[in-house]
Amino acid sequence: MSLKPLSRPLAVVDEIRCRRNIKNMVAKASKSNTVLRPHFKTHQSLEIGRWFKEYGVTGITVSTPEMARYFAEDGWDDITLAFPFYRGQIDDVKQLQESCNVRLFVSDTETVSFLETNLDKPIKILIEADAGYNRSGTSDLTEMDKIVSLANKSKNVHFHGFYSHDGDTYKVKGQNQIKEIIERNFTLYETLKEIYPDAKFCLGDTPSCCVMDDFRMVDEISPGNFIFFDWMQVNIGSCSINDVGLLIKVPIAQVKENLNQLIIHGGAVHLSKDCIKIGEVLSYGQPVYFDNGNIKAIPGSYVESLSQEHGVIRGTNEVLSHMNSDHSVWICPVHSCLTANLFGNYVKTDSTILEKKILS
Amino acid sequence: MSLKPLSRPLAVVDEIRCRRNIKNMVAKASKSNTVLRPHFKTHQSLEIGRWFKEYGVTGITVSTPEMARYFAEDGWDDITLAFPFYRGQIDDVKQLQESCNVRLFVSDTETVSFLETNLDKPIKILIEADAGYNRSGTSDLTEMDKIVSLANKSKNVHFHGFYSHDGDTYKVKGQNQIKEIIERNFTLYETLKEIYPDAKFCLGDTPSCCVMDDFRMVDEISPGNFIFFDWMQVNIGSCSINDVGLLIKVPIAQVKENLNQLIIHGGAVHLSKDCIKIGEVLSYGQPVYFDNGNIKAIPGSYVESLSQEHGVIRGTNEVLSHMNSDHSVWICPVHSCLTANLFGNYVKTDSTILEKKILS
Numbered sequence: 103m104s105l106k107p108l109s110r111p112l113a114v115v116d117e118i119r120c121r122r123n124i125k126n127m128v129a130k131a132s133k134s135n136t137v138l139r140p141h142f143k144t145h146q147s148l149e150i151g152r153w154f155k156e157y158g159v160t161g162i163t164v165s166t167p168e169m170a171r172y173f174a175e176d177g178w179d180d181i182t183l184a185f186p187f188y189r190g191q192i193d194d195v196k197q198l199q200e201s202c203n204v205r206l207f208v209s210d211t212e213t214v215s216f217l218e219t220n221l222d223k224p225i226k227i228l229i230e231a232d233a234g235y236n237r238s239g240t241s242d243l244t245e246m247d248k249i250v251s252l253a254n255k256s257k258n259v260h261f262h263g264f265y266s267h268d269g270d271t272y273k274v275k276g277q278n279q280i281k282e283i284i285e286r287n288f289t290l291y292e293t294l295k296e297i298y299p300d301a302k303f304c305l306g307d308t309p310s311c312c313v314m315d316d317f318r319m320v321d322e323i324s325p326g327n328f329i330f331f332d333w334m335q336v337n338i339g340s341c342s343i344n345d346v347g348l349l350i351k352v353p354i355a356q357v358k359e360n361l362n363q364l365i366i367h368g369g370a371v372h373l374s375k376d377c378i379k380i381g382e383v384l385s386y387g388q389p390v391y392f393d394n395g396n397i398k399a400i401p402g403s404y405v406e407s408l409s410q411e412h413g414v415i416r417g418t419n420e421v422l423s424h425m426n427s428d429h430s431v432w433i434c435p436v437h438s439c440l441t442a443n444l445f446g447n448y449v450k451t452d453s454t455i456l457e458k459k460i461l462s
Numbered sequence: 463m464s465l466k467p468l469s470r471p472l473a474v475v476d477e478i479r480c481r482r483n484i485k486n487m488v489a490k491a492s493k494s495n496t497v498l499r500p501h502f503k504t505h506q507s508l509e510i511g512r513w514f515k516e517y518g519v520t521g522i523t524v525s526t527p528e529m530a531r532y533f534a535e536d537g538w539d540d541i542t543l544a545f546p547f548y549r550g551q552i553d554d555v556k557q558l559q560e561s562c563n564v565r566l567f568v569s570d571t572e573t574v575s576f577l578e579t580n581l582d583k584p585i586k587i588l589i590e591a592d593a594g595y596n597r598s599g600t601s602d603l604t605e606m607d608k609i610v611s612l613a614n615k616s617k618n619v620h621f622h623g624f625y626s627h628d629g630d631t632y633k634v635k636g637q638n639q640i641k642e643i644i645e646r647n648f649t650l651y652e653t654l655k656e657i658y659p660d661a662k663f664c665l666g667d668t669p670s671c672c673v674m675d676d677f678r679m680v681d682e683i684s685p686g687n688f689i690f691f692d693w694m695q696v697n698i699g700s701c702s703i704n705d706v707g708l709l710i711k712v713p714i715a716q717v718k719e720n721l722n723q724l725i726i727h728g729g730a731v732h733l734s735k736d737c738i739k740i741g742e743v744l745s746y747g748q749p750v751y752f753d754n755g756n757i758k759a760i761p762g763s764y765v766e767s768l769s770q771e772h773g774v775i776r777g778t779n780e781v782l783s784h785m786n787s788d789h790s791v792w793i794c795p796v797h798s799c800l801t802a803n804l805f806g807n808y809v810k811t812d813s814t815i816l817e818k819k820i821l822s
Contacts, residue, residue: 107550186715190467355546365598371822375735462731
């Protein structure tokens, strides 16, 4: 990168690492005879979307009709809307159906009836199964049965299968704890498989998809974060720091040596306020060394606080010795999905711009 | 607003309340013979900027050269960059000087020398005074003296005065605690006034500007948040809930009555992950009743968690009785600056679009 002092915070994408992350997940899915339908909310970039296509990905997952439209215009024609469908989205969904195949999440019969009445052409639905995460979806087998029966009698609503995103894997640490959470999903899925042998079974979260060796009965996976990973995923145990594909490069605004602090131009509007507790420390980002193809956490340093545009890094000496020639430091973000969402574009490691949108 | 079910989360600006907030702050400043130079990072909107102009505001505050350029192109010609100037910004600052008067923050002599060497025309500097907040700036009187001396001998760097943003007022509650923090700023400012009787004294934060009856020796104030206020400011004691000028209207995605939860389409990418502790509860937003010109907090309810697009509201019955006819609820955001930064535009209460940019 340029030796000229950095003029603003940059979201830097490492194409080599991102492609490696895609390739690994595609290979892993393929080994289990599982289809990868990656969640594109993480990167929100047409060009990064095209990288996935090169590795054979044909179906994708997004979170809003607007995001679906953005990718549909680039030729994606098989898109899952991974958020509970609600009535206000009906016009957008109908418009989407003009250009691509859409799948929706439902968790009650009222929604199925509403879709049946209001759609002009068929749509696939996934029942959002809640195995214990307690966010959206349902764990009620009777309601699921009613949904499937209603869909089977319906003209426009076709039952495709079940989807579970178990975000509790984001709250634990290490393979064993993640695997315990995966098991509760499999317990539910095995019950459902007996009742609905023809249904497709889909799983959503990055930690599960990273630590499972074999996706067993799962037909489709839709992790998103794994394209970039982040400091949270490193700490959960989904990846190593050297796998992270999105780093934030921030200008140093002030060195406060007496306080062992660096003031950076990198605040909540760049990194987001997501944080993780590591030991006694609350970290809003991890300063890293990034050179010669390697990423390493700088020991004894962390982003200790964020305000709107200011960040404060604790651990000056260690960080300063890894200061770049352009008066900047590299930060591994805590949560790359939220961080990426805050930037209007990416910069690649060769300093070229990589287009993206903010589609939230 | 429309009775059609809401199709996506909206950032709704109440022009009447915003204008009242502007008018009140202008009147308050005027009473103390103090100039209001509002921080425009909060709203990032040219049209809202023009509202300020109607009340006599001529100088503004922003956080980046990019944001300055956006407002300069709309005719603002007196702009303070309220972030420590760093070397990488020099080209942007020089370009800005072509269209407006710029003021910069400095806190060391090296920066003054750098500006003197690299600028082609004069610029005003403010020494960022740190009265105890311990973020950026300096509390070192010797360094301040060196800066002023250097500026006095300089061709391009003109010493204008001191600026203090004491963000500790965001961490306290009630007028008395805020006033204690204000006093430490006045203690420093009174010392400095004796040494530099001709300097201008500027103060930055919304809580201080709201609770002070008289700005005393302060020549300029630059609060930003007060145009919108938010749930944090209500809890700090800067305003009442009925003063809030930015509410988020979110679609209800799922009602989970057995758990007293509502799942809303309103997550970290809409509200930001800023939160406040109220008693034992961590709140990511406050559901409110908004009708007939009144805003009231819905008792017993709060946003208890956020993921990327999902929000979970606790307290279903109370909230559901205030559900709007378009299947939505109103949320008062915890931190309106971060929330506003996440939206590509605003909607006014009459459903018209209010242009803004995401300029972080």
